[in-house]
Amino acid sequence: MFTFAQKKKVPDAAESVPQLTGYMQGFPPSGDKVISARDGSFFQFPALRYSVVHMREFMPTVNVPRGNMMPVTHFEYALDDSIDSVKFQPTGRERHITWRESLDLNYTDGVIILHKGRVVYEQYFAELTPERVHAVMSVTKSFTGLLAAALYAEGRLDPTRLVSDYVPELSSSGFGDATVRQLMDMTTAIKFSEDYNDPTAEIWAFSAAGNPMHTPGDGADGYYDYLKGVKKDGDHGNVFGYRTVNADALGWVLARITGKSVAQLVTEYFWHRMGMEQDAYYQVDALGIPFAGGGLNASLRDLARIGEMIRLGGEWRGERILPSEAIEDIFHGGNPEAFEKSREGKSLKGWSYRDMWWITNNDHRAIMARGVHGQAIYIDPAAQMVIVRLASSNLSSNLLIDPLSLPAYSAVAEYLMKK
């Protein structure tokens, strides 16, 4: 005997909004619509469409305050509706689609496009509004990398030194004999699988260690406790290996150099000094340590301010926010050979990874910050364009989302350059 299982249709962008799915709606929400970080249900699609804009309601977080010192630095607006009808060919598909169609197809929650610093496009969907923040997932790593590049340019961090020089607790871990540069460019050789489809992948034990929502059993308690047990697997420096723990080990190095957490550093470098609109925040573990590899939540426009500051070489509204050398170090790029040997290298031809930024090496010299489920900051120097896209796609891997995103960004860049 056997039955034909009907393949369940994935709800589309319009069908998956919380008002229709019912997740966390009502006083109280009904039992089967309650989602939680205790059991991980908050991270399942379509519940995720609610969670990405409400992370702090599920877990402890630390504030990244804009502070009282500066008024908001507002954008100039030059909205251009015809961007909606810009057409492009999704990678590997025959039919061209429009920019506007792509936003629904990849479950966009918010997108903003800056051209020459002016807002030419801005849209909010599902749960996102201008005053709300959204989980940026691994875009967080690019903030950690920015800070490391800044400390390097300021002469406070020596990337050629060993990780264990800065954090002796990591001496007997797989990170012990890696250099800080290898952390920054993710060329450490460690045993750590980030395959979300493999229930035995190390990413799950790492997530459990960082989850303060339940009392830990035998496992590690806290990110740092987990990092101490990471094993080496090969020789450092040869292959790009996208592993979140590198970002958290780097965050620990930064904390030891500065005496401040990545949340405090992001506050002091960016949020206090750029006239941000909204406080941001980081998810923290049970010891109060911010998740440097994926815990940041920020507003769409504030992320656009960061992207534009980077496009301008580290300046924002006449103030130097980051040393120009830090930005140059990122655009200089990582080792293309090390990248080519990686899983990502098979899809992202010619790319590299530097200071926790993705370097496209395309003819526009674009760079990206990327986070699962479709988060992106896309900086295109040739087109003088910055795109920030926040999303809650049913797909986690960006490699599966890229076909609808990367050619769309390029098409808008071409359109703007011809204006």
Added chain:
Amino acid sequence: MFTFAQKKKVPDAAESVPQLTGYMQGFPPSGDKVISARDGSFFQFPALRYSVVHMREFMPTVNVPRGNMMPVTHFEYALDDSIDSVKFQPTGRERHITWRESLDLNYTDGVIILHKGRVVYEQYFAELTPERVHAVMSVTKSFTGLLAAALYAEGRLDPTRLVSDYVPELSSSGFGDATVRQLMDMTTAIKFSEDYNDPTAEIWAFSAAGNPMHTPGDGADGYYDYLKGVKKDGDHGNVFGYRTVNADALGWVLARITGKSVAQLVTEYFWHRMGMEQDAYYQVDALGIPFAGGGLNASLRDLARIGEMIRLGGEWRGERILPSEAIEDIFHGGNPEAFEKSREGKSLKGWSYRDMWWITNNDHRAIMARGVHGQAIYIDPAAQMVIVRLASSNLSSNLLIDPLSLPAYSAVAEYLMKK
């Protein structure tokens, strides 16, 4: 055999700051300095001196955003240093002390005094800064009461109706046949002990139900789930009984009338409309329900804005924030006979309780919002004075803190009236 236990000296204000006690300091903090909401250690003095300003780092919270609509409504300053040397006689003591001395003795984290709307005094201690928020504990109830008074004045809430008319789920609970007015003035007769020194007091099971930091066992999950099981104990309406659950039941009534949580209502009534400086937030349970009885965290100056708006009859900078009838209903006061029969009535002679505000009935007609460990908004119409004090006292009950606070407020009021 027996030993003489040495009575451990309680660390004073200077000794109990986190920089000296070490709680949650360092990367990572050392094991015995890690405090948590999982085991309640974050609420023990002196760890509490850290926690009151970092609540969101221990638990899930929901934002109360100031929004993008309004610039900050700044205060005019007319600082007066001689307030520091204003002397008063603490209740039941012989020796007079100064205002400044009292601030250390009751572990003040921040205090602001407005006179005729201008800031005449403002100080921050321990972990508090102008850009940080502080747990206001049961001052939260007074916000819930303000909202109820507002909905009553707007004709949207009928206090003479039964609680179960609004929330049928409470029909078979002790609240079922109480009126909403009895909730608002806390004259329900229910079995619920709030004695923090009694480990079997119901307040602990209620706190556990509201704590999303561990998977619930046999107990209730969430505030509302707990409320459904509250038992009746006597006749409603006769005696003031200070019980937090009344505020949460009232929050549920408000949610059913408006379709919005108390966090959303506080946002829409106050935070979006008063030019607040900082986002505030509420602690939430596992179902995302804000803790209407004690979960609010806000900045010192924003609380002062609320106090001043109330002193001005519901107006702020020319805008009507609350109907004047709502403010009048509070100042009108509750039933003094019901109050006199209560535990609090023995200490607070002549007071009453109305709309979740404490009515002093003193010759200045002062009213108060009060929270454990020393939180207070004190509004003195005769002296045209508002005081907000945030603290992390080793004492939880305000009845024990009042001797150093109430006469101090009166002394400053007299001083300001003579200026």
